[in-house]
Amino acid sequence: MFDRVYIEDAKKRTGENLTIAGWVVRTRDLAKIKFIVLRDKTGEIQITVKDLNLIPSDTLGREDVIKVNGQAIQSKIANAGVEFIPEKIEILNKSKQPLPVDITQQTQSELETRLNWRFLDFRNPQTRAIFTIQNRILKCFREYLTDNGYMEFQPPCIISSASEGGAELFPLPYFEKKAYLAQSPQLYKQMSAISFEKVFTVTPIWRAEKFNTPTHLNEIRQMDIEQAFADDETVMNVLEKVLVHILTDIKTYCSEELKILKQENLKVPKTPFRRVTYTEAIEILQKAGEEITWGDDFSKPQEKLLMELVGEQAFFLKDWPGAQKAFYAMPREDNPDIVKAFDCIYGGIEICSGTQRIHIPELLRERLRYKGLNPDNFESYIEAFAYGAPPHAGWSIGLERITMIVTGMTNIRECAMFPRDRERLNP
RNA sequence: GCCCUGAUAGUAUAGUCCGGCCUAGUAUGUUCGGCUGUCACCCGAAAGAUCCCGGGUUCAAAUCCCGGUCAGGGCGCCA
Numbered sequence A: 001m002f003d004r005v006y007i008e009d010a011k012k013r014t015g016e017n018l019t020i021a022g023w024v025v026r027t028r029d030l031a032k033i034k035f036i037v038l039r040d041k042t043g044e045i046q047i048t049v050k051d052l053n054l055i056p057s058d059t060l061g062r063e064d065v066i067k068v069n070g071q072a073i074q075s076k077i078a079n080a081g082v083e084f085i086p087e088k089i090e091i092l093n094k095s096k097q098p099l100p101v102d103i104t105q106q107t108q109s110e111l112e113t114r115l116n117w118r119f120l121d122f123r124n125p126q127t128r129a130i131f132t133i134q135n136r137i138l139k140c141f142r143e144y145l146t147d148n149g150y151m152e153f154q155p156p157c158i159i160s161s162a163s164e165g166g167a168e169l170f171p172l173p174y175f176e177k178k179a180y181l182a183q184s185p186q187l188y189k190q191m192s193a194i195s196f197e198k199v200f201t202v203t204p205i206w207r208a209e210k211f212n213t214p215t216h217l218n219e220i221r222q223m224d225i226e227q228a229f230a231d232d233e234t235v236m237n238v239l240e241k242v243l244v245h246i247l248t249d250i251k252t253y254c255s256e257e258l259k260i261l262k263q264e265n266l267k268v269p270k271t272p273f274r275r276v277t278y279t280e281a282i283e284i285l286q287k288a289g290e291e292i293t294w295g296d297d298f299s300k301p302q303e304k305l306l307m308e309l310v311g312e313q314a315f316f317l318k319d320w321p322g323a324q325k326a327f328y329a330m331p332r333e334d335n336p337d338i339v340k341a342f343d344c345i346y347g348g349i350e351i352c353s354g355t356q357r358i359h360i361p362e363l364l365r366e367r368l369r370y371k372g373l374n375p376d377n378f379e380s381y382i383e384a385f386a387y388g389a390p391p392h393a394g395w396s397i398g399l400e401r402i403t404m405i406v407t408g409m410t411n412i413r414e415c416a417m418f419p420r421d422r423e424r425l426n427p
Numbered sequence B: 001g002c003c004c005u006g007a008u009a010g011u012a013u014a015g016u017c018c019g020g021c022c023u024a025g026u027a028u029g030u031u032c033g034g035c036u037g038u039c040a041c042c043c044g045a046a047a048g049a050u051c052c053c054g055g056g057u058u059c060a061a062a063u064c065c066c067g068g069u070c071a072g073g074g075c076g077c078c079a
Helices: A007-012 A111-116 A125-147 A186-196 A232-253 A255-260 A278-287 A300-310 A361-370 A375-383 A399-407
Strands: A018-029 A034-040 A043-049 A065-074 A082-093 A171-174 A177-181 A198-206 A219-228 A274-277 A314-321 A338-346 A349-357 A392-398
Touching: A007 A018, A007 A034, A007 A043, A034 A065, A043 A065, A125 A198, A125 A219, A125 A232, A125 A255, A125 A399, A186 A198, A186 A219, A186 A392, A219 A232, A219 A399, A232 A255, A232 A314, A232 A338, A232 A349, A232 A392, A232 A399, A274 A278, A278 A300, A278 A314, A338 A392, A349 A399, A361 A375, A392 A399
Parallel strands: A043 A082, A274 A314
Antiparallel strands: A018 A034, A018 A065, A034 A043, A065 A082, A171 A177, A198 A219, A219 A392, A314 A338, A338 A349, A349 A392
């Protein structure tokens, strides 16, 4: 297009004739001298205009896109220590005024307003920091697993029937058939892992539940792994390492973003994470005076209390009653009422859950019956394990949820670029 | 699906309890004018709000009552 230098680089190349381009953040007009603060993906720089003939006849407004030719110089007067002296300023595109959302945080626009104007909100430094970090989480997830012999695979998003049961599905017409949006890549992870051994995927999933909470969305992205010749403890170890890899990397490479979000104190938990069994959790709560008996699910307040009582930044809740987990969760050899399922609690919310899966067809049928389900409806699923399926286990991390914790957001909508909830379908 | 709270210029808020003094205040943005070095520049002026929608009470409603919609929070549902 044209030879452009990013602002970050231009600041280092003082004295050279360069062309920078970006958005006008604000202007300061002092009659015979004008200042333009320009932003691009790498940062901001002040353009100091002494020759007023350089300013195009249209005065510059916020978010106008301009191209500036000139040179960066060291400056004792400018606070940043560097400023840009223009020789030519050209408007590439004007912005309508005033802007419908505040992206400078002079007046903090509400989340709803920001989401309605999401494309503009992406120019807000805070929003940019959130998604820069999210991108880094994804990069680290892929990096760690690829480096450790896992293969990325792509599950389908249109499926013919429920893969887990439980959650409501979004139906959709599929030619002359009825299909659904996937609520989990579960079956496909397993089918890949029993041949490729170590696989992972990043995929969207949909839940048609009418929930309306700060931690739920109807469309989310999951980061999943599945591994053959593995039990629940094997994959819990993997999860710890993946999490620590991600957090250490972010602490190192996203310090600027963490600062913008006031999360500079991000703590990287030490491995191994504490393992708390479901039974222990019940006892902890009972000791604290909670009315709860073995077999009950935790209410939301009990969940919060439990996290406080355990007092760890990150920990596992494992060995759940079979009644509370999916039918494919492997029962323990020493107690078939308990399954090899776990949740990982990080920063006070559940960011990951996993299980060792049942790989023996007859046991699957038995567990389906135990759950009150008819094995005949699951025969095509069961069939996948009839031809030499090794023992295997896996887990999945909710991308938006882990982003929430790392960025310190309390509403998950902040952590989805274009969130889909009960009401919102646009943009 | 239930409970609580809210909805006022582009954005964000005051006013609402206790109806009239609101011809709706303030900040910021916008437009115009002034100012050689600002840095959230400053100073001056102007424009900008059928006070969410529908109904009711009243001489009088942003303000009280009922219904709806949407938003935020709590729970449920959901893993």
